[in-house]
Amino acid sequence: MRGWLVILGFYGCGTALHEWARVPLPGSLIGMLLLTVALGTGWIRLELVEGASSFLLKHMLLFFIPIVVGVVPQLETVMQKPLPIVIALVSGPVLVMLTAGGVVQRLQKKKQSESMKRRCA
Amino acid sequence: MLGAMAICLTIFMYICARPLSERLFRIQPILIAAAGVGLIWWLFSGDWQSYAKGGSYISFWLGPATVALAVPLAKQLRQLARVWRAVAAGVAAGSAASMLSAWMLMKLLDGGETLTRSILSKSVTTPISVELTAGIGGNPSLAGLFTALTGIVGISIARPLLKGAGITDDWALGIAIGTSSHAIGTAGLLRHSQEQAAASSLAMILSGIITSVYFIPLQYL
Numbered sequence: 049m050r051g052w053l054v055i056l057g058f059y060g061c062g063t064a065l066h067e068w069a070r071v072p073l074p075g076s077l078i079g080m081l082l083l084t085v086a087l088g089t090g091w092i093r094l095e096l097v098e099g100a101s102s103f104l105l106k107h108m109l110l111f112f113i114p115i116v117v118g119v120v121p122q123l124e125t126v127m128q129k130p131l132p133i134v135i136a137l138v139s140g141p142v143l144v145m146l147t148a149g150g151v152v153q154r155l156q157k158k159k160q161s162e163s164m165k166r167r168c169a
Numbered sequence: 170m171l172g173a174m175a176i177c178l179t180i181f182m183y184i185c186a187r188p189l190s191e192r193l194f195r196i197q198p199i200l201i202a203a204a205g206v207g208l209i210w211w212l213f214s215g216d217w218q219s220y221a222k223g224g225s226y227i228s229f230w231l232g233p234a235t236v237a238l239a240v241p242l243a244k245q246l247r248q249l250a251r252v253w254r255a256v257a258a259g260v261a262a263g264s265a266a267s268m269l270s271a272w273m274l275m276k277l278l279d280g281g282e283t284l285t286r287s288i289l290s291k292s293v294t295t296p297i298s299v300e301l302t303a304g305i306g307g308n309p310s311l312a313g314l315f316t317a318l319t320g321i322v323g324i325s326i327a328r329p330l331l332k333g334a335g336i337t338d339d340w341a342l343g344i345a346i347g348t349s350s351h352a353i354g355t356a357g358l359l360r361h362s363q364e365q366a367a368a369s370s371l372a373m374i375l376s377g378i379i380t381s382v383y384f385i386p387l388q389y390l
Contacts (some may be wrong), residue, residue, distance in 0.1 A: 059236045072385045074300035076235035077377060083239035088246055101237035104230065108352060109199055110183040111231045112295045114175075114224025116203035116317060117210070118310030121217045125283070126311065132278035136271045136288055137315065141323035141349040142330060143270050144292055148263025148372070149336040149345030155255035156338055 051100035054092060058083045171216060175223025182206045197321050197353065203314075231296035235377075238294075242374050245367060256344055256368075260375045263348035267292040268383060287311035289387070290380060291319040294351040297377040305387045316351070323350025324357035343368025348376045 062079025065071045071078055086092040119126070126133065182205040186198035193201065210220055249256065268289050275285040286307030290298040295316045302312035327346050336342060339362065346354040347369030355373055358366040 055233050055236050058239075059233050062236065063232070072388060073381045074235075074297055074304065076232040076300060077297055077381050079232075079236040080239045080242070080374075081378070083236055084242050084246075087239060087243035094240065094243065097237075097240055101240040104234040104237040105241075107183075108231070108234050108295070109186075109202070110180065111228055111234055112299070112313055112317075113179050113183060113199065113202045113206060114221070114228045115231075115295070115299055115310055115313035116199060117179075117206045117224065118217075118221060119203075119314045120207045120211065122308065122310060125308075126314075129278075129280050129284060132275050132280035133284065133288065133315070135278065136274045136280075137291070137318050137322055139274065140267050140271055140291060141319055141326065144263045144267045144349035145323070145327065145330060145345040146334055146336075147266040148259040148348040149331055149334070149341045150259075151262045152255045152259035152344045153336050153338045153341035155258060156252070156340060159255065 051097040054097050055083070055100050055104070058086075171214065171219035172223030172226075174214075175210070175220045176226055178209060179206055179224060179227055182209075197317065199317050199353075200321070203317075228299075231299065235294075235296040238374050238377075241370055245371050248367075249371065252340060256340070256371070256375065257379075259341070259344045260348050260372050261379050263345070263372075264292065264376045264380045264383065267349070268380070283308055284311070288315050290384070291315040292349055292351065293377050293380045294373050297381065301381060301384050305384060305390075317353070320350040320353025324354045327354065327357070339364045340368050344372040347372025351376075 058079040059076060061082060062077070063075030065078050066073065066075035083092070083097070087094055087097070182202045185205070186202035189201050190196055190198045214220070271288050271291065272285065274280070275288060280288075286305050287302050289305075289307070290301045290312055293301065293316065295313055298312050298316045299309045303309045323346065327350070331342055331345060336345060343358065343365040346358060346365070351373045355366055355369040358369050
């Protein structure tokens with residue numbers, strides 16, 4: 049039970065910081081960053097929030113069904129311009145994967161060959 | 170009354186979606202659930218405002234679920250320390266590629282203002298994507314749909330694409346899939362490799378953070 053209160057408390061803090069202090073990040077993201085810091089520094093023990101956290105993450109799918117269903121009344125808007133949407137949705141993941149994967153792999157290889165050189169020298 | 174019906178129907182379809190997905194060519198459960206709820210509500214009520222009211226009690230929990238991502242992130246902090254440079258660069262470049270390509274395509278093909286503002290966050294995990302879109306005047310429901318579809322496209326093409334491009338490193342693979350197709354991609358990886366799935370969930374969280382930073386200037390446009 050206390051785990052739930054901690055998560056809701058951090059969510060409340062994040063939302064408040066977004067609404068009142070005008071921090072230009074989503075409230076939930078601010079809450080996540082603050083909780084990560086609290087967990088990293090050991091201010092809050094991992095075990096305390098682990099149960100509530102894994103429950104929320106496991107059922108994330110349920111939480112966004114109403115959002116996707118909310119599209120139905122707007123299907124007309126989407127159907128007006130299907131082409132750019134389809135192209136963007138298919139090309140996006142291709143580009144992102146090649147960019148992100150390529151950068152990580154290249155930097156990882158560079159690091160490995162540098163440490164190899166150091167070992168040989 | 171209708172609101173309570175909306176909540177019950179949504180939970181019921183959520184429970185049915187997983188077994189149905191296994192019978193229906195593994196169509197993503199989220200699409201089955203959303204289509205099922207949409208169809209049943211359309212047949213029996215058609216009052217979308219009442220559905221939205223009831224549904225908001227469920228979608229509220231996306232916020233706390235985002236906060237809950239702090240737990241896997243905190244668990245991986247130590248591992249991240251060794252590779253953070255490559256990971257941060259990869260996620261930052263990938264997130265930028267996602268937003269820039271979507272924006273240019275929508276401009277070139279005349280996609281319209283609302284659609285453009287709703288599609289920019291498509292690679293980010295859904296709860297963050299929805300909130301980011303609301304913040305820049307897009308349509309959160311469209312963003313939710315685009316995000317789910319992006320994840321599905323991503324995980325369907327990931328293996329052959331990355332193999333063809335010669336990306337085989339565990340970290341590189343996981344980061345590529347997490348940055349492009351968030352939780353749906355991560356769930357798809359879990360069946361193959363724990364290491365890749367861990368890298369993917371980390372990339373999903375980091376791309377949420379980095380994209381939120383990219384969105385800061387957009388709020389003022």
